[in-house]
Amino acid sequence: MKFGTKVIHAGIEPDEATGAVMTPIYMTTTYAQKRPGEHKGYEYSRTQNPTRTTLEKNIAALENTKYGLCFASGMAAIDAIMRMLQPGDEVISSNDVYGGTYRLLKQVYEKVGIKSHFIPMQDTNKVLECINENTKMIWVETPTNPLLNIIDLEAIGKIAKENDLIFAVDNTFATPCLQNPIDFGAHISMHSVTKYLGGHSDVVMGAVAVNDDELAEKLYFHQNSIGAVPSPFDAFLVLRGLKTLHIRMERHSENGKAVAEFLQNHPKIDKVYYPGFESHPNHEVAKKQMSNFGGMVSFTLKGDDIDETLDIISKLKIFTLAESLGGVESLIGHPATMTHASIPPEVRHKTGVLDSLIRVSVGIEDKDDLIADLEQAFNS
Numbered sequence: 001m002k003f004g005t006k007v008i009h010a011g012i013e014p015d016e017a018t019g020a021v022m023t024p025i026y027m028t029t030t031y032a033q034k035r036p037g038e039h040k041g042y043e044y045s046r047t048q049n050p051t052r053t054t055l056e057k058n059i060a061a062l063e064n065t066k067y068g069l070c071f072a073s074g075m076a077a078i079d080a081i082m083r084m085l086q087p088g089d090e091v092i093s094s095n096d097v098y099g100g101t102y103r104l105l106k107q108v109y110e111k112v113g114i115k116s117h118f119i120p121m122q123d124t125n126k127v128l129e130c131i132n133e134n135t136k137m138i139w140v141e142t143p144t145n146p147l148l149n150i151i152d153l154e155a156i157g158k159i160a161k162e163n164d165l166i167f168a169v170d171n172t173f174a175t176p177c178l179q180n181p182i183d184f185g186a187h188i189s190m191h192s193v194t195k196y197l198g199g200h201s202d203v204v205m206g207a208v209a210v211n212d213d214e215l216a217e218k219l220y221f222h223q224n225s226i227g228a229v230p231s232p233f234d235a236f237l238v239l240r241g242l243k244t245l246h247i248r249m250e251r252h253s254e255n256g257k258a259v260a261e262f263l264q265n266h267p268k269i270d271k272v273y274y275p276g277f278e279s280h281p282n283h284e285v286a287k288k289q290m291s292n293f294g295g296m297v298s299f300t301l302k303g304d305d306i307d308e309t310l311d312i313i314s315k316l317k318i319f320t321l322a323e324s325l326g327g328v329e330s331l332i333g334h335p336a337t338m339t340h341a342s343i344p345p346e347v348r349h350k351t352g353v354l355d356s357l358i359r360v361s362v363g364i365e366d367k368d369d370l371i372a373d374l375e376q377a378f379n380s
């Protein structure tokens, strides 16, 4: 089945009880049992729920994996993955990651003896230099949030295999429509479903896709034991959102390219971060592992002045200043004070998250209106 068919059909059957074509929202906590253990496959909705099961099957199919698991948020999904580690274990992570991921690894997991090394993984040799006898996991975000760095999944996959490490990828920015990390050697593909998979800025959810039976068993155990699961209603909303993922990603990518090109030619702009540019340092890797470049674009202003930056943002009329990304509407963010505020300034400056860095999640509106909006904000 091709991707555009999978989003609509994979794992989705008409409802057995009624024939309903759309997956019903099973708003139930629990399920009747004839005798203890004698039931129709469902016992309690933290453990399993039919609406969630359908979504999990669909996400697994989109990521070419056997198993898909949904969580109450992207952070809950990352937490379920990290809980596979033991005190003394170490993680090698890309240095440009979502601020919440950095905070979880630094402020939650380091306290229980799990150390993370944040390194620029665009140069894969740096990963080899960092591996020691305690290393257990490589954590990669690609494209990265917010600088759109591209990390070579195939190269990291080889390193993980040779060194017997768990290789996990945060695939939020690309989505399974543009990139399937498992096909490049990753063991785990993780999503903030809140973003493109939900696609309409009305759900907070996370997901993990894996092929390996043992990894799946551990993750199911964490999903049930910790209990950070999404509601059936949210599962329904995401099933509905996913049906248009391929069409939305096509338009996000088209509009992202148009906005990046406009910014590249504007005299007020210093640098544009967009993996679709031939001048992007890892453009060739992006072309190898992604089928298109998505709708995320970041840029800095000449002079790196924070007041001018915030002033321009405040003049926008179509782009809304808000945390998050990946919805049909265009959003704009200021990572230094918003999504990446939990990263100390000296650390974020080193990775390029400057005071004038602006991140745009280019929506699927008409691109001429988006460009006109940016133009008026720059020029007024």
Ligand code: P1T
Pocket (backbone or CB within 6 Å): 073, 074, 075, 076, 098, 100, 101, 141, 145, 170, 172, 173, 191, 192, 193, 194, 204, 205, 206, 323, 324, 325, 333, 339
């Ligand atoms: O917000 P939540 O669903 O818990 O997902 C966390 C998360 C994980 N990974 C990536 C790459 C993310 O971008 C996020 C959340 N990011 C934002 C809220 C943001 O505006 O960047």
